[in-house]
Amino acid sequence: MTGPDVEGLLRELAPRALGAVVRRYGDFSGAEDAVQEALLAAAQQWPGDLPTNPLGWLVTVASRRFVDEVRANDARRRREDAVALLDVPVDAVETDDSLVLLFLCCHDALSPTLAIPLTLRAVGGLTTREIAAAYLVPEATMAQRISRAKAKLRGERFALPDDPAARLRSVLEVLYLLFNEGYATSSGPDLARTDLSGEAIRLARLLHAQLPEDAEVAGLLALMLLTDARRPARTTAAGELVPLAEQDRSRWDRARITEATLLLSTSLRRRQVGEYQLLASIAALHDQAPSDAQTPWTDIASLYGLLERMTGNPVVTLNRAVAVSRVEGPQAGLALLADLGLDTHRLDAVRAHLLEEAGDTGAAADAYRRAAARATNVRERDYLTLRAAATGR
Amino acid sequence: MRYMLLQAYGGVELEGCVSMDQWDPKDVQAHIEFQHTLNAELLQRGELVDAQGLAGPDQAKVVVSDGTAVKVIDGPYPESKELLAGYRLVDVDSLDRALEIAAQSSAAPGPGGVAIRQQIEVRQVLGAPEPEV
Numbered sequence: 001m002t003g004p005d006v007e008g009l010l011r012e013l014a015p016r017a018l019g020a021v022v023r024r025y026g027d028f029s030g031a032e033d034a035v036q037e038a039l040l041a042a043a044q045q046w047p048g049d050l051p052t053n054p055l056g057w058l059v060t061v062a063s064r065r066f067v068d069e070v071r072a073n074d075a076r077r078r079r080e081d082a083v084a085l086l087d088v089p090v091d092a093v094e095t096d097d098s099l100v101l102l103f104l105c106c107h108d109a110l111s112p113t114l115a116i117p118l119t120l121r122a123v124g125g126l127t128t129r130e131i132a133a134a135y136l137v138p139e140a141t142m143a144q145r146i147s148r149a150k151a152k153l154r155g156e157r158f159a160l161p162d163d164p165a166a167r168l169r170s171v172l173e174v175l176y177l178l179f180n181e182g183y184a185t186s187s188g189p190d191l192a193r194t195d196l197s198g199e200a201i202r203l204a205r206l207l208h209a210q211l212p213e214d215a216e217v218a219g220l221l222a223l224m225l226l227t228d229a230r231r232p233a234r235t236t237a238a239g240e241l242v243p244l245a246e247q248d249r250s251r252w253d254r255a256r257i258t259e260a261t262l263l264l265s266t267s268l269r270r271r272q273v274g275e276y277q278l279l280a281s282i283a284a285l286h287d288q289a290p291s292d293a294q295t296p297w298t299d300i301a302s303l304y305g306l307l308e309r310m311t312g313n314p315v316v317t318l319n320r321a322v323a324v325s326r327v328e329g330p331q332a333g334l335a336l337l338a339d340l341g342l343d344t345h346r347l348d349a350v351r352a353h354l355l356e357e358a359g360d361t362g363a364a365a366d367a368y369r370r371a372a373a374r375a376t377n378v379r380e381r382d383y384l385t386l387r388a389a390a391t392g393r
Numbered sequence: 394m395r396y397m398l399l400q401a402y403g404g405v406e407l408e409g410c411v412s413m414d415q416w417d418p419k420d421v422q423a424h425i426e427f428q429h430t431l432n433a434e435l436l437q438r439g440e441l442v443d444a445q446g447l448a449g450p451d452q453a454k455v456v457v458s459d460g461t462a463v464k465v466i467d468g469p470y471p472e473s474k475e476l477l478a479g480y481r482l483v484d485v486d487s488l489d490r491a492l493e494i495a496a497q498s499s500a501a502p503g504p505g506g507v508a509i510r511q512q513i514e515v516r517q518v519l520g521a522p523e524p525e526v
Binding site for chain 2: 136238240365368369372373374375376378381382385386388389390392393
Protein backbone atom coordinates (compact mmCIF):
# COMPACT_ATOMS: atom_id res chain seq x y z
CA MET A 1 0.00 0.00 0.00
CA THR A 2 1.31 3.44 -0.79
CA GLY A 3 1.05 6.20 1.77
CA PRO A 4 -0.80 9.46 1.23
CA ASP A 5 0.71 11.83 -1.35
CA VAL A 6 2.16 14.08 1.33
CA GLU A 7 4.25 16.10 -1.06
CA GLY A 8 1.33 16.89 -3.33
CA LEU A 9 -0.85 17.80 -0.37
CA LEU A 10 1.80 20.09 1.09
CA ARG A 11 2.33 21.90 -2.18
CA GLU A 12 -1.41 22.43 -2.52
CA LEU A 13 -1.80 23.71 1.03
CA ALA A 14 1.32 25.91 1.04
CA PRO A 15 -0.22 29.10 -0.38
CA ARG A 16 -3.37 28.72 1.72
CA ALA A 17 -1.36 28.31 4.92
CA LEU A 18 0.78 31.28 3.98
CA GLY A 19 -2.29 33.41 3.31
CA ALA A 20 -3.69 32.57 6.76
CA VAL A 21 -0.43 33.41 8.57
CA VAL A 22 0.03 36.67 6.66
CA ARG A 23 -3.53 37.66 7.57
CA ARG A 24 -2.81 36.90 11.21
CA TYR A 25 0.47 38.84 11.55
CA GLY A 26 0.75 41.18 8.58
CA ASP A 27 4.45 40.39 8.08
CA PHE A 28 4.76 38.68 4.71
CA SER A 29 8.47 37.96 4.93
CA GLY A 30 8.34 36.46 8.42
CA ALA A 31 5.18 34.51 7.63
CA GLU A 32 6.74 33.11 4.47
CA ASP A 33 9.81 31.90 6.38
CA ALA A 34 7.62 30.39 9.09
CA VAL A 35 5.46 28.53 6.57
CA GLN A 36 8.56 27.19 4.83
CA GLU A 37 9.73 25.76 8.17
CA ALA A 38 6.31 24.29 8.86
CA LEU A 39 6.34 22.63 5.43
CA LEU A 40 9.76 21.10 6.11
CA ALA A 41 8.51 19.80 9.47
CA ALA A 42 5.37 18.39 7.88
CA ALA A 43 7.36 16.65 5.15
CA GLN A 44 9.14 14.73 7.94
CA GLN A 45 6.21 14.01 10.23
CA TRP A 46 3.18 13.55 8.00
CA PRO A 47 4.15 10.41 6.12
CA GLY A 48 3.87 8.44 9.38
CA ASP A 49 1.17 10.47 11.05
CA LEU A 50 -1.12 12.56 8.86
CA PRO A 51 -3.01 15.14 10.98
CA THR A 52 -6.80 15.18 10.71
CA ASN A 53 -6.78 18.86 9.75
CA PRO A 54 -3.61 19.32 7.68
CA LEU A 55 -4.19 22.99 6.85
CA GLY A 56 -4.89 23.83 10.49
CA TRP A 57 -1.73 21.95 11.49
CA LEU A 58 0.40 23.98 9.07
CA VAL A 59 -1.11 27.29 10.18
CA THR A 60 -0.65 26.43 13.87
CA VAL A 61 2.95 25.27 13.49
CA ALA A 62 3.88 28.21 11.23
CA SER A 63 2.25 30.68 13.64
CA ARG A 64 4.20 29.20 16.53
CA ARG A 65 7.45 29.49 14.55
CA PHE A 66 6.60 33.05 13.65
CA VAL A 67 5.98 34.06 17.26
CA ASP A 68 9.14 32.25 18.46
CA GLU A 69 11.14 34.08 15.84
CA VAL A 70 9.74 37.48 16.86
CA ARG A 71 10.52 36.75 20.52
CA ALA A 72 14.01 35.56 19.71
CA ASN A 73 14.84 38.74 17.90
CA ASP A 74 15.32 42.12 19.45
CA ALA A 75 11.83 43.57 19.14
CA ARG A 76 12.93 46.93 17.80
CA ARG A 77 15.14 45.47 15.07
CA ARG A 78 12.39 43.08 14.20
CA ARG A 79 10.01 45.92 13.53
CA GLU A 80 12.48 47.55 11.18
CA ASP A 81 13.21 44.33 9.32
CA ALA A 82 9.65 43.17 9.05
CA VAL A 83 8.31 43.25 5.53
CA ALA A 84 4.96 44.52 6.63
CA LEU A 85 2.16 44.61 4.13
CA LEU A 86 -0.59 47.17 4.33
CA ASP A 87 -4.32 46.54 4.59
CA VAL A 88 -4.03 42.95 5.67
CA PRO A 89 -7.56 41.81 6.47
CA VAL A 90 -7.95 39.36 9.31
CA ASP A 91 -10.02 36.45 8.14
CA ALA A 92 -10.78 32.81 8.63
CA VAL A 93 -8.31 30.08 7.78
CA GLU A 94 -10.65 28.82 5.06
CA THR A 95 -9.97 31.75 2.73
CA ASP A 96 -7.86 30.72 -0.27
CA ASP A 97 -5.28 33.44 -0.85
CA SER A 98 -3.46 31.68 -3.69
CA LEU A 99 -4.47 34.30 -6.21
CA VAL A 100 -3.54 37.25 -3.98
CA LEU A 101 -0.15 35.63 -3.36
CA LEU A 102 0.41 34.98 -7.05
CA PHE A 103 -0.27 38.64 -7.83
CA LEU A 104 2.01 39.70 -5.00
CA CYS A 105 4.95 37.43 -5.94
CA CYS A 106 4.73 38.20 -9.67
CA HIS A 107 4.67 41.93 -8.91
CA ASP A 108 6.15 44.01 -11.70
CA ALA A 109 8.40 45.73 -9.14
CA LEU A 110 10.35 42.45 -9.14
CA SER A 111 12.54 41.36 -12.03
CA PRO A 112 11.79 37.79 -13.16
CA THR A 113 14.99 36.51 -11.50
CA LEU A 114 13.47 37.60 -8.18
CA ALA A 115 9.80 36.96 -8.92
CA ILE A 116 10.23 33.38 -10.13
CA PRO A 117 12.01 31.91 -7.08
CA LEU A 118 9.68 33.76 -4.71
CA THR A 119 6.64 32.44 -6.57
CA LEU A 120 8.02 28.91 -6.55
CA ARG A 121 8.50 29.04 -2.80
CA ALA A 122 5.50 31.05 -1.57
CA VAL A 123 2.88 29.79 -4.01
CA GLY A 124 4.44 26.60 -5.34
CA GLY A 125 5.49 25.32 -1.92
CA LEU A 126 8.95 24.26 -3.15
CA THR A 127 11.84 24.32 -0.71
CA THR A 128 14.77 26.69 -1.16
CA ARG A 129 16.95 23.64 -1.79
CA GLU A 130 14.74 22.44 -4.65
CA ILE A 131 14.66 25.89 -6.25
CA ALA A 132 18.43 26.24 -5.90
CA ALA A 133 18.93 22.84 -7.56
CA ALA A 134 16.67 23.89 -10.43
CA TYR A 135 18.73 27.01 -11.07
CA LEU A 136 22.08 25.33 -10.33
CA VAL A 137 23.02 27.87 -7.68
CA PRO A 138 24.03 27.28 -4.05
CA GLU A 139 21.14 27.11 -1.58
CA ALA A 140 22.45 30.13 0.37
CA THR A 141 22.47 32.23 -2.79
CA MET A 142 18.88 31.29 -3.57
CA ALA A 143 17.81 32.02 0.02
CA GLN A 144 19.30 35.52 -0.30
CA ARG A 145 17.57 36.07 -3.61
CA ILE A 146 14.23 35.21 -2.04
CA SER A 147 14.88 37.56 0.91
CA ARG A 148 15.76 40.35 -1.48
CA ALA A 149 12.55 39.74 -3.41
CA LYS A 150 10.49 39.90 -0.23
CA ALA A 151 12.19 43.08 0.93
CA LYS A 152 11.12 44.78 -2.28
CA LEU A 153 7.49 44.04 -1.51
CA ARG A 154 7.50 46.05 1.71
CA GLY A 155 4.36 48.18 2.00
CA GLU A 156 2.42 46.35 -0.71
CA ARG A 157 -1.23 45.64 -0.02
CA PHE A 158 -2.34 42.09 0.71
CA ALA A 159 -5.36 42.19 -1.52
CA LEU A 160 -6.26 41.68 -5.14
CA PRO A 161 -4.88 44.61 -7.15
CA ASP A 162 -7.13 47.46 -8.27
CA ASP A 163 -5.91 47.01 -11.83
CA PRO A 164 -6.02 43.21 -12.13
CA ALA A 165 -5.78 43.23 -15.94
CA ALA A 166 -2.44 45.05 -16.05
CA ARG A 167 -1.06 43.05 -13.14
CA LEU A 168 -2.28 39.78 -14.59
CA ARG A 169 -0.06 40.46 -17.58
CA SER A 170 3.06 40.24 -15.43
CA VAL A 171 1.78 37.09 -13.68
CA LEU A 172 1.35 35.42 -17.08
CA GLU A 173 4.75 36.63 -18.19
CA VAL A 174 6.48 35.25 -15.09
CA LEU A 175 4.77 31.88 -15.48
CA TYR A 176 5.64 31.69 -19.17
CA LEU A 177 9.29 32.57 -18.48
CA LEU A 178 9.36 29.89 -15.80
CA PHE A 179 7.96 27.37 -18.26
CA ASN A 180 10.50 28.29 -20.92
CA GLU A 181 13.35 28.14 -18.45
CA GLY A 182 12.42 24.55 -17.75
CA TYR A 183 11.78 23.72 -21.38
CA ALA A 184 15.05 25.06 -22.73
CA THR A 185 17.16 23.82 -19.79
CA SER A 186 19.41 26.62 -20.93
CA SER A 187 22.15 26.07 -18.38
CA GLY A 188 23.80 23.08 -19.96
CA PRO A 189 23.69 19.35 -19.32
CA ASP A 190 20.73 18.10 -17.33
CA LEU A 191 21.84 17.33 -13.86
CA ALA A 192 19.23 16.72 -11.19
CA ARG A 193 17.04 19.70 -12.02
CA THR A 194 13.61 20.25 -10.58
CA ASP A 195 11.02 20.08 -13.33
CA LEU A 196 10.40 23.81 -13.79
CA SER A 197 8.08 23.33 -16.76
CA GLY A 198 5.94 21.03 -14.64
CA GLU A 199 5.88 23.67 -11.90
CA ALA A 200 4.84 26.36 -14.37
CA ILE A 201 1.98 24.15 -15.59
CA ARG A 202 0.88 23.49 -12.02
CA LEU A 203 0.83 27.22 -11.20
CA ALA A 204 -0.98 28.02 -14.46
CA ARG A 205 -3.59 25.41 -13.51
CA LEU A 206 -3.97 27.07 -10.13
CA LEU A 207 -4.41 30.45 -11.80
CA HIS A 208 -6.92 29.03 -14.28
CA ALA A 209 -8.92 27.46 -11.44
CA GLN A 210 -9.08 30.88 -9.77
CA LEU A 211 -9.89 32.82 -12.95
CA PRO A 212 -11.77 30.32 -15.15
CA GLU A 213 -13.36 33.13 -17.17
CA ASP A 214 -10.10 34.68 -18.29
CA ALA A 215 -9.36 33.68 -21.90
CA GLU A 216 -5.65 34.54 -21.82
CA VAL A 217 -5.05 32.52 -18.65
CA ALA A 218 -6.63 29.53 -20.39
CA GLY A 219 -4.57 30.38 -23.48
CA LEU A 220 -1.33 30.32 -21.53
CA LEU A 221 -2.18 27.01 -19.86
CA ALA A 222 -3.09 25.53 -23.25
CA LEU A 223 0.15 26.83 -24.77
CA MET A 224 2.20 25.24 -22.01
CA LEU A 225 0.43 21.89 -22.33
CA LEU A 226 0.73 21.87 -26.12
CA THR A 227 4.43 22.66 -25.98
CA ASP A 228 5.13 20.28 -23.14
CA ALA A 229 3.33 17.48 -25.01
CA ARG A 230 6.27 17.37 -27.43
CA ARG A 231 8.91 17.10 -24.73
CA PRO A 232 9.39 13.30 -24.96
CA ALA A 233 10.34 13.65 -28.65
CA ARG A 234 12.36 16.84 -28.38
CA THR A 235 15.73 15.34 -27.45
CA THR A 236 17.57 12.15 -28.34
CA ALA A 237 18.70 9.69 -25.68
CA ALA A 238 22.09 11.41 -25.86
CA GLY A 239 20.44 14.74 -25.11
CA GLU A 240 20.65 16.32 -28.56
CA LEU A 241 17.92 18.60 -29.80
CA VAL A 242 15.50 17.17 -32.38
CA PRO A 243 13.85 19.88 -34.50
CA LEU A 244 10.06 19.85 -34.72
CA ALA A 245 10.08 18.62 -38.32
CA GLU A 246 12.08 15.53 -37.41
CA GLN A 247 10.34 14.60 -34.16
CA ASP A 248 8.68 11.22 -33.76
CA ARG A 249 5.09 12.41 -33.37
CA SER A 250 3.93 9.11 -31.94
CA ARG A 251 5.85 10.04 -28.81
CA TRP A 252 3.90 13.24 -28.25
CA ASP A 253 1.63 13.22 -25.21
CA ARG A 254 -1.87 12.82 -26.70
CA ALA A 255 -3.68 13.31 -23.38
CA ARG A 256 -2.05 16.72 -22.95
CA ILE A 257 -2.88 17.71 -26.51
CA THR A 258 -6.55 16.75 -26.07
CA GLU A 259 -6.85 18.59 -22.78
CA ALA A 260 -5.22 21.72 -24.21
CA THR A 261 -7.31 21.68 -27.37
CA LEU A 262 -10.54 21.62 -25.36
CA LEU A 263 -9.29 24.40 -23.13
CA LEU A 264 -8.29 26.49 -26.11
CA SER A 265 -11.51 26.07 -28.07
CA THR A 266 -13.52 27.10 -24.98
CA SER A 267 -11.37 30.19 -24.49
CA LEU A 268 -11.47 31.20 -28.16
CA ARG A 269 -15.25 31.22 -27.97
CA ARG A 270 -15.01 34.09 -25.50
CA ARG A 271 -13.74 36.28 -28.31
CA GLN A 272 -11.05 37.99 -26.24
CA VAL A 273 -8.16 37.12 -28.49
CA GLY A 274 -4.73 37.70 -27.02
CA GLU A 275 -1.10 36.78 -27.48
CA TYR A 276 -1.17 33.51 -25.55
CA GLN A 277 -4.27 32.20 -27.31
CA LEU A 278 -2.68 32.94 -30.68
CA LEU A 279 0.55 31.18 -29.70
CA ALA A 280 -1.51 28.26 -28.38
CA SER A 281 -3.49 28.13 -31.63
CA ILE A 282 -0.24 27.84 -33.58
CA ALA A 283 1.04 25.16 -31.23
CA ALA A 284 -2.26 23.29 -31.59
CA LEU A 285 -2.01 23.26 -35.41
CA HIS A 286 1.46 21.71 -35.11
CA ASP A 287 0.34 19.20 -32.51
CA GLN A 288 -2.67 18.07 -34.55
CA ALA A 289 -0.76 17.68 -37.81
CA PRO A 290 -0.05 13.98 -38.47
CA SER A 291 3.30 14.86 -40.08
CA ASP A 292 5.49 17.84 -40.84
CA ALA A 293 4.39 17.72 -44.48
CA GLN A 294 0.71 17.86 -43.48
CA THR A 295 1.15 20.93 -41.29
CA PRO A 296 -1.28 23.73 -42.32
CA TRP A 297 1.46 26.31 -42.92
CA THR A 298 -0.87 28.86 -44.54
CA ASP A 299 -2.96 29.02 -41.34
CA ILE A 300 0.15 29.20 -39.21
CA ALA A 301 1.56 32.03 -41.32
CA SER A 302 -1.66 34.05 -40.94
CA LEU A 303 -1.73 33.48 -37.17
CA TYR A 304 1.84 34.76 -36.97
CA GLY A 305 0.72 37.72 -39.08
CA LEU A 306 -2.00 38.54 -36.53
CA LEU A 307 0.48 38.15 -33.70
CA GLU A 308 2.98 40.37 -35.50
CA ARG A 309 0.42 43.17 -35.80
CA MET A 310 -0.58 42.73 -32.16
CA THR A 311 2.92 42.73 -30.66
CA GLY A 312 5.31 44.23 -33.22
CA ASN A 313 7.85 41.74 -31.91
CA PRO A 314 10.62 40.89 -34.43
CA VAL A 315 10.89 37.34 -33.02
CA VAL A 316 7.33 36.82 -34.29
CA THR A 317 8.42 38.01 -37.74
CA LEU A 318 11.22 35.45 -37.61
CA ASN A 319 8.70 32.68 -36.98
CA ARG A 320 6.36 34.02 -39.64
CA ALA A 321 9.24 33.89 -42.13
CA VAL A 322 9.64 30.17 -41.43
CA ALA A 323 5.93 29.54 -41.96
CA VAL A 324 5.82 31.67 -45.12
CA SER A 325 8.81 29.81 -46.54
CA ARG A 326 6.91 26.54 -46.18
CA VAL A 327 4.09 27.93 -48.32
CA GLU A 328 5.88 30.13 -50.83
CA GLY A 329 9.43 28.76 -50.75
CA PRO A 330 12.65 29.73 -48.97
CA GLN A 331 13.24 32.94 -50.97
CA ALA A 332 9.96 34.41 -49.67
CA GLY A 333 11.09 33.65 -46.12
CA LEU A 334 14.54 35.13 -46.69
CA ALA A 335 12.95 38.31 -48.08
CA LEU A 336 11.05 38.79 -44.79
CA LEU A 337 14.31 38.46 -42.86
CA ALA A 338 16.22 40.89 -45.09
CA ASP A 339 15.97 43.93 -42.87
CA LEU A 340 14.88 42.45 -39.57
CA GLY A 341 16.45 44.35 -36.69
CA LEU A 342 17.06 41.43 -34.42
CA ASP A 343 20.32 40.81 -32.61
CA THR A 344 20.23 37.11 -31.81
CA HIS A 345 21.79 33.91 -33.06
CA ARG A 346 18.27 32.71 -33.93
CA LEU A 347 18.13 35.09 -36.88
CA ASP A 348 21.29 33.50 -38.29
CA ALA A 349 19.98 30.02 -37.51
CA VAL A 350 16.72 30.61 -39.41
CA ARG A 351 18.53 32.33 -42.26
CA ALA A 352 20.95 29.40 -42.47
CA HIS A 353 18.09 26.95 -42.62
CA LEU A 354 16.34 28.87 -45.41
CA LEU A 355 19.59 29.26 -47.37
CA GLU A 356 20.09 25.51 -47.07
CA GLU A 357 16.57 24.92 -48.37
CA ALA A 358 17.29 27.30 -51.24
CA GLY A 359 20.34 25.20 -52.13
CA ASP A 360 22.91 27.88 -51.27
CA THR A 361 24.97 25.56 -49.06
CA GLY A 362 28.03 27.80 -48.89
CA ALA A 363 26.10 30.77 -47.49
CA ALA A 364 24.09 28.38 -45.29
CA ALA A 365 27.26 26.96 -43.74
CA ASP A 366 28.53 30.49 -42.99
CA ALA A 367 25.24 31.44 -41.37
CA TYR A 368 25.16 28.21 -39.32
CA ARG A 369 28.72 28.94 -38.19
CA ARG A 370 27.79 32.48 -37.15
CA ALA A 371 24.75 31.17 -35.31
CA ALA A 372 26.77 28.45 -33.52
CA ALA A 373 29.42 30.98 -32.46
CA ARG A 374 26.75 33.05 -30.73
CA ALA A 375 24.48 30.31 -29.39
CA THR A 376 23.76 30.55 -25.68
CA ASN A 377 22.63 26.98 -25.19
CA VAL A 378 24.83 23.89 -25.44
CA ARG A 379 22.23 21.79 -27.24
CA GLU A 380 21.52 24.45 -29.80
CA ARG A 381 25.21 25.05 -30.34
CA ASP A 382 25.83 21.34 -30.91
CA TYR A 383 22.97 21.21 -33.38
CA LEU A 384 24.10 24.32 -35.28
CA THR A 385 27.70 23.08 -35.43
CA LEU A 386 26.44 19.82 -36.84
CA ARG A 387 24.44 21.64 -39.51
CA ALA A 388 27.45 23.83 -40.35
CA ALA A 389 29.51 20.69 -40.81
CA ALA A 390 26.84 19.04 -42.96
CA THR A 391 26.27 22.01 -45.27
CA GLY A 392 29.88 23.17 -45.47
CA ARG A 393 31.19 20.08 -47.24
CA MET B 394 39.66 17.02 -3.62
CA ARG B 395 38.22 19.27 -6.25
CA TYR B 396 39.92 19.82 -9.55
CA MET B 397 39.02 22.15 -12.37
CA LEU B 398 39.77 20.69 -15.80
CA LEU B 399 40.03 23.63 -18.16
CA GLN B 400 39.89 23.61 -21.89
CA ALA B 401 40.85 26.54 -24.15
CA TYR B 402 39.82 27.21 -27.75
CA GLY B 403 43.32 26.45 -29.00
CA GLY B 404 45.43 23.69 -27.59
CA VAL B 405 44.49 20.92 -29.98
CA GLU B 406 47.71 19.03 -30.70
CA LEU B 407 46.40 16.86 -33.54
CA GLU B 408 48.14 18.25 -36.59
CA GLY B 409 46.01 19.82 -39.31
CA CYS B 410 42.84 19.61 -37.22
CA VAL B 411 40.40 22.17 -38.60
CA SER B 412 37.54 23.64 -36.56
CA MET B 413 34.65 21.34 -35.78
CA ASP B 414 32.14 22.92 -38.18
CA GLN B 415 34.33 21.65 -41.04
CA TRP B 416 34.42 18.00 -39.94
CA ASP B 417 32.32 15.22 -41.37
CA PRO B 418 28.93 15.48 -39.57
CA LYS B 419 29.38 11.89 -38.34
CA ASP B 420 32.59 12.92 -36.60
CA VAL B 421 30.90 15.95 -35.03
CA GLN B 422 28.16 13.66 -33.78
CA ALA B 423 30.69 11.21 -32.35
CA HIS B 424 32.54 14.05 -30.61
CA ILE B 425 29.36 15.41 -29.02
CA GLU B 426 28.33 11.94 -27.89
CA PHE B 427 31.78 11.37 -26.41
CA GLN B 428 31.43 14.49 -24.23
CA HIS B 429 27.92 13.49 -23.09
CA THR B 430 29.06 9.96 -22.29
CA LEU B 431 32.06 11.19 -20.31
CA ASN B 432 29.83 13.50 -18.23
CA ALA B 433 27.33 10.70 -17.66
CA GLU B 434 30.14 8.39 -16.56
CA LEU B 435 31.55 10.96 -14.12
CA LEU B 436 28.07 11.63 -12.77
CA GLN B 437 27.50 7.92 -12.23
CA ARG B 438 30.79 7.60 -10.35
CA GLY B 439 29.77 10.51 -8.14
CA GLU B 440 32.67 12.65 -9.34
CA LEU B 441 31.02 15.29 -11.49
CA VAL B 442 30.33 18.59 -9.77
CA ASP B 443 29.71 20.71 -12.82
CA ALA B 444 30.47 20.78 -16.53
CA GLN B 445 29.84 23.87 -18.61
CA GLY B 446 30.67 25.25 -22.00
CA LEU B 447 31.14 28.98 -22.37
CA ALA B 448 29.64 31.15 -25.11
CA GLY B 449 31.96 31.89 -28.04
CA PRO B 450 34.93 34.32 -28.02
CA ASP B 451 33.19 36.92 -30.18
CA GLN B 452 30.73 37.45 -27.34
CA ALA B 453 33.48 37.81 -24.75
CA LYS B 454 34.13 41.14 -23.05
CA VAL B 455 36.99 42.27 -20.86
CA VAL B 456 36.29 44.80 -18.13
CA VAL B 457 38.84 47.00 -16.35
CA SER B 458 38.02 49.63 -13.76
CA ASP B 459 39.84 51.72 -11.16
CA GLY B 460 36.63 52.05 -9.17
CA THR B 461 35.23 54.96 -11.14
CA ALA B 462 36.09 54.80 -14.81
CA VAL B 463 35.00 51.55 -16.42
CA LYS B 464 36.54 50.25 -19.62
CA VAL B 465 34.68 47.48 -21.46
CA ILE B 466 36.59 45.86 -24.30
CA ASP B 467 34.58 43.83 -26.80
CA GLY B 468 35.87 40.70 -28.51
CA PRO B 469 37.02 39.12 -30.68
CA TYR B 470 40.61 39.11 -29.48
CA PRO B 471 43.74 38.25 -31.42
CA GLU B 472 44.68 35.88 -28.59
CA SER B 473 41.27 34.17 -28.62
CA LYS B 474 42.92 30.74 -28.79
CA GLU B 475 43.81 31.22 -25.12
CA LEU B 476 40.22 31.92 -24.16
CA LEU B 477 38.47 29.37 -22.02
CA ALA B 478 35.98 27.26 -23.97
CA GLY B 479 34.63 25.22 -21.11
CA TYR B 480 35.42 23.34 -17.96
CA ARG B 481 34.65 20.28 -15.88
CA LEU B 482 34.71 20.54 -12.12
CA VAL B 483 35.31 17.13 -10.53
CA ASP B 484 35.48 15.96 -6.95
CA VAL B 485 37.88 13.01 -6.80
CA ASP B 486 40.01 11.00 -4.36
CA SER B 487 43.38 11.91 -5.78
CA LEU B 488 45.35 13.97 -8.25
CA ASP B 489 45.95 10.74 -10.16
CA ARG B 490 42.25 10.28 -10.74
CA ALA B 491 41.91 13.90 -11.92
CA LEU B 492 44.77 13.32 -14.38
CA GLU B 493 43.09 10.14 -15.58
CA ILE B 494 39.86 12.03 -16.33
CA ALA B 495 41.85 14.79 -18.04
CA ALA B 496 43.58 12.18 -20.23
CA GLN B 497 40.24 10.65 -21.14
CA SER B 498 38.82 14.05 -22.04
CA SER B 499 41.96 15.02 -24.00
CA ALA B 500 41.53 11.99 -26.26
CA ALA B 501 38.14 13.17 -27.56
CA PRO B 502 37.55 11.90 -31.08
CA GLY B 503 38.11 14.26 -34.04
CA PRO B 504 38.04 13.85 -37.83
CA GLY B 505 37.97 10.15 -38.74
CA GLY B 506 37.69 9.23 -35.07
CA VAL B 507 41.33 10.18 -34.42
CA ALA B 508 41.98 11.65 -30.95
CA ILE B 509 42.35 15.43 -31.17
CA ARG B 510 44.77 15.52 -28.20
CA GLN B 511 43.14 18.54 -26.60
CA GLN B 512 45.30 20.14 -23.93
CA ILE B 513 43.55 19.97 -20.58
CA GLU B 514 44.75 22.23 -17.81
CA VAL B 515 44.32 20.56 -14.41
CA ARG B 516 44.05 22.94 -11.45
CA GLN B 517 43.22 22.05 -7.89
CA VAL B 518 40.45 24.14 -6.36
CA LEU B 519 41.65 25.53 -3.04
CA GLY B 520 39.59 24.26 -0.13
CA ALA B 521 39.00 25.37 3.45
CA PRO B 522 41.85 24.89 5.93
CA GLU B 523 42.00 21.46 7.61
CA PRO B 524 40.59 21.46 11.15
CA GLU B 525 43.35 21.90 13.71
CA VAL B 526 43.97 18.92 15.96
